[in-house]
Amino acid sequence: MREYGTYSWRNPWFRWSILSVCGTTVAAVMVGFIWLPSVQGDFSAQGLWASICRAAGVPQEWGERPDNAQRAGSTTSVVLDQAMTRPGASEAAGRGATLALQQCTMCHGVRGVSQTSVPNLAGQYAEVILKQLTDYRTGARASAIMQAMAKNLSARDVSDLAAYYALLARLTPSSEAAAAGPVPPLVNSADAMRNIASCASCHGGVDHKLGAPWLDGMPKEYLALQLTAFATGERRNDSYAQMRNMARQLSAAEIDSLAGFYARR
Ligand code: HEC
Ligand code: HEC
Known part of the structure; x- marks a missing residue:
C-alpha cells in the first residue's frame, strides 16, 4: 500500500474530510437561508433576497432595495410619530x-x-x-377606489383632511345595540397560545396604540373584510405585520363575531 502525505488530495481521508465539510456547509446554507425562510409566512411578500437577509439577521434597510417602498406588495413606508x-x-x-365636501362625502357620509x-x-x-391615505398613495394598501x-x-x-375628520363627532353607540350580542373573548383577553393580544389593548377600551x-361603529362588512384581508396577506400595510400575525390565527366564526361586536358599538 502506498503512503500519501497527510494533506495530499490523494489521501482518501483528507479528500473525504474536505468534501464532507463542503457538503455540510452547502446543506446548512440551503436549510438556513433558503428553505427555512421560504416556509415563513411572508416569504413571497418581500422576495427571496429579503428573506435571506432576514434569516441572516441583517437589518431591514440593508437588504432592502431603494424602490422597495414603492413596489406593490411591500409593507408601509409611514413611520408613525406622536406629532401626527x-x-x-x-x-x-x-x-x-372643504376638500372633504368636494371629494369624500359622497362615499364616507356628510358627517x-x-x-x-x-x-x-x-x-x-x-x-x-x-x-392610511399615505399608504393608498404609495400603493402599500391596495384599493382601486382609494388609490385613485x-x-x-x-x-x-x-394632513388637512386628517385634522378635519379627527375633529368630527364619532357615532354615539346605542346602548341597546351594544348589549344585543355577546362580547367575543378576544376583545378583552389575550390568547397566549395563539400569540394574540386583546383587541382592547390597542384599539381602545384598555389602551390605544399609536x-x-x-373601530367602534364601523360597518360590519368592512371590518370582516379587513380582518380577512390581513389574514390572507392581501392587506399588508400594518407595521411589523402585527395585525396579519393575529388575523391569521382567527377562525371565520371569530372574525364574524369580532366584526359584529365592533360594528354594534
Ligand atoms: C367612491 C367612494 C369613495 C370616495 C369618493 C372616497 N373614499 Fe375613502 N374609502 C372608500 C372605500 C370603499 C374604502 C375602503 C377601501 C379598502 O378596503 O381599503 C375607503 C377607505 C378610506 C380610508 C381608510 C379608513 C380606515 O379605517 O382604514 C380613509 C382614511 C379614506 N377612505 C379617506 C378618504 C378621503 C379623505 C376621501 C376624500 C379625499 C375619500 N376617502 C374618498 C371609498 C371612497
Ligand atoms: C398590538 C396592537 C393591536 C392589537 C392587539 C390588535 N390590533 Fe387591530 N390594528 C392595529 C394597528 C396598528 C392597525 C392599523 C394597521 C395599519 O397601519 O394599517 C390595526 C388595524 C385593524 C383593523 C383595520 C381597521 C381599519 O379601519 O382599517 C381591524 C378591523 C382590526 N385592527 C381589528 C382588530 C381586532 C378584532 C383585534 C383583536 C383580535 C385587533 N385588531 C387587535 C393594532 C392592533
Whole structure:
C-alpha cells in the first residue's frame, strides 16, 4: 500500500474530510437561508433576497432595495410619530372640510359616517387617516377606489383632511345595540397560545396604540373584510405585520363575531 502525505488530495481521508465539510456547509446554507425562510409566512411578500437577509439577521434597510417602498406588495413606508396625533390648527381643519365636501362625502357620509360598507372617518385618529391615505398613495394598501382618490392629494391635503375628520363627532353607540350580542373573548383577553393580544389593548377600551384605528361603529362588512384581508396577506400595510400575525390565527366564526361586536358599538 502506498503512503500519501497527510494533506495530499490523494489521501482518501483528507479528500473525504474536505468534501464532507463542503457538503455540510452547502446543506446548512440551503436549510438556513433558503428553505427555512421560504416556509415563513411572508416569504413571497418581500422576495427571496429579503428573506435571506432576514434569516441572516441583517437589518431591514440593508437588504432592502431603494424602490422597495414603492413596489406593490411591500409593507408601509409611514413611520408613525406622536406629532401626527395633535389636532391640526383650525385653519387646517377648515381647509380639510372643504376638500372633504368636494371629494369624500359622497362615499364616507356628510358627517364622516357612512350608510354603506365604506368605513366611517368621523373621529378617526388623525395619525390613522394620515397613514392610511399615505399608504393608498404609495400603493402599500391596495384599493382601486382609494388609490385613485389619494393619488390626487398633496401631503398638505392629507394632513388637512386628517385634522378635519379627527375633529368630527364619532357615532354615539346605542346602548341597546351594544348589549344585543355577546362580547367575543378576544376583545378583552389575550390568547397566549395563539400569540394574540386583546383587541382592547390597542384599539381602545384598555389602551390605544399609536396607529390602531378606532373601530367602534364601523360597518360590519368592512371590518370582516379587513380582518380577512390581513389574514390572507392581501392587506399588508400594518407595521411589523402585527395585525396579519393575529388575523391569521382567527377562525371565520371569530372574525364574524369580532366584526359584529365592533360594528354594534
Ligand atoms: C367612491 C367612494 C369613495 C370616495 C369618493 C372616497 N373614499 Fe375613502 N374609502 C372608500 C372605500 C370603499 C374604502 C375602503 C377601501 C379598502 O378596503 O381599503 C375607503 C377607505 C378610506 C380610508 C381608510 C379608513 C380606515 O379605517 O382604514 C380613509 C382614511 C379614506 N377612505 C379617506 C378618504 C378621503 C379623505 C376621501 C376624500 C379625499 C375619500 N376617502 C374618498 C371609498 C371612497
Ligand atoms: C398590538 C396592537 C393591536 C392589537 C392587539 C390588535 N390590533 Fe387591530 N390594528 C392595529 C394597528 C396598528 C392597525 C392599523 C394597521 C395599519 O397601519 O394599517 C390595526 C388595524 C385593524 C383593523 C383595520 C381597521 C381599519 O379601519 O382599517 C381591524 C378591523 C382590526 N385592527 C381589528 C382588530 C381586532 C378584532 C383585534 C383583536 C383580535 C385587533 N385588531 C387587535 C393594532 C392592533
